[in-house]
Amino acid sequence: LPKLLRETENKDLLVVGCGTGNEIERFVYTAESWTITGVDPSPEMISQALEKFEADENVHLVEGVVSDLDEEKQYGAATLLLVLHFLEDNGQxxxxxxxxxxxxxxxxxxxxLDITGNKEQIQQNLQLLRLLLPDGIDETQVAQRLRRIERELLHxxxxxxxxxxxxxxxxxxxxxxxxxxxxxxxxxxxDIISFS
Known part of the structure; x- marks a missing residue:
């Protein structure tokens, strides 16, 4: 992912739903020096991320949501990975x-990056995913996870x-x-946006 953003001039990155910081690590260890703000509503996740990056002055972590961040601060890039499928399409x-x-x-x-597709596409892709899984995985666990993706996530x-x-x-x-x-x-x- 850092390669996709390497031509970004302003290396001030917003990582939305940063979790435990795995995504942030990819940017921290690139040759470019990013200043990174990670935000996540989970205290447990932020706590684990803080342990990883306590010595890194270029990483700032916020327990909360994007709307908690100062609107005056303008980022040069942002990531939103595997977050939207947890939100309803009712304005959220x-x-x-x-x-x-x-x-x-x-x-x-x-x-x-997100789990994406209409109901039929998700069902077809889950069938393909099942075929691609390595042998030896507990079939009950596989069925539970695939059912959760199909029925509980909001793609x-x-x-x-x-x-x-x-x-x-x-x-x-x-x-x-x-x-x-x-x-x-x-x-x-x-360049120009307006919200109604």
Whole structure:
């Protein structure tokens, strides 16, 4: 992922849903010097991330959500990996994307990765995923996890994700990755945005 952002001039990165900091590590250990703000609502996750990065003055961690961050601070890039499928498409997904957009510089890139597809696509891709799993995995656990992905996670189609991005003030996203149920995109904040 750092390679996708290597041409970004402003190396001030917002990592939304940073969890325990695994994603942040990829940027910390690149040759480029990023200043990173990670935000996550889970106290346990932030606590683990703090342990990893306590000696790194370029990593700032916030327990909370994007809307808790100062809107005056403008980031040169952002990531949103495996977060949107936990939010309802009842305004929550859009609000998250708008909150990120408000805190990004014009033309700043946003990397997105999520479980994506309509109901039929998800079912077909889960069948393929089951075939790709290594032998020896407990079949009951596999069935439970696949059922959770299908029934509990709040995925949307790629078309809907593109609509949400554009409504939030981003350019149409370009897909750079797909693997069974996961898709990844890069988009940029539009020069001029207005929220209704």
């Amino acid at each position: 997904k859009l609000a998250m994307l708008q909150d990120i957009s408000k805190r990004m510089m014009s033309q700043a890139p946003l990397l997105l 949307v189609s790629e078309e809907r994700l593109a609509e949400l991005c554009e409504e939030a003030g981003f350019e149409p996203p370009v897909r750079f990755f797909q693997s069974s149920i996961y898709m990844g995109w890069i988009t940029r904040k539009k």
